[in-house]
Amino acid sequence: MMKAPETFEVPEQVRDMAEKGVDQARKAYEEFLAAAGEAAAKAEGSAQTMRDGAADLNKKAISATEESMNASFELASKLVKAKDMQEAIELQTKYVQSQMQRFGEVAREFGESATKAAADATKKD
Template sequence: MNITQPSFALPAELRDFAEKSVEQARAAFTAVLHNTRKATESVQAQTRTAELPANVAYMRSLDLLEQNLAATFDLTQKLVRANSLQDALQLQSDYVRTQFAALQNQSKELVSATQPVKTA
């Protein structure tokens, strides 16, 4: 029995449109994060709260959010270019594995950032 795989190829126009859409979404999210960071820094400067553990953790969480969004957009761009369902599934599997490890490390980092500094 010979089972053929369905075609996964997208027309070039659709692939180009998808790639441009991903880039536009990436640019929009980057702009939102940039504006959020600037607004937060402005408020912290005015209230002199930048060094409080919660504020340090908040600013670090923005950095981590930016890293996670970049990884997601990178995956999306790769998926748009995937030539087969098997390639797409492998990309997704690799992404889940690396993001799970990254999220574990990030959560540990944020928990430690919110802990008060212990002095001996």
């Protein structure tokens, strides 16, 4: 005769521990998802801030380039009309001085904008 398989019952304490373990794991997973979502949102915000800062720098660069090219064309027009070499040298000297001064201003503006963009990106974190 074949023997009936013995029934195996899980003790109530073991079930309770297992259920608590599953609940704790679920809670930890939900907390992980929430933290990951917050981190992703912060990273996205920082990236957008940096993109905005880069766009501002691009606009400044284009504006500075346009300004410089206009000054170069203005110099060329004046040089064509110069009466002698002395006047041409004076025009060229003034042009170089003004361009160097403007270059310093543009470099300072770029530095300030880059610093602001970095500060804004870290402030949002």
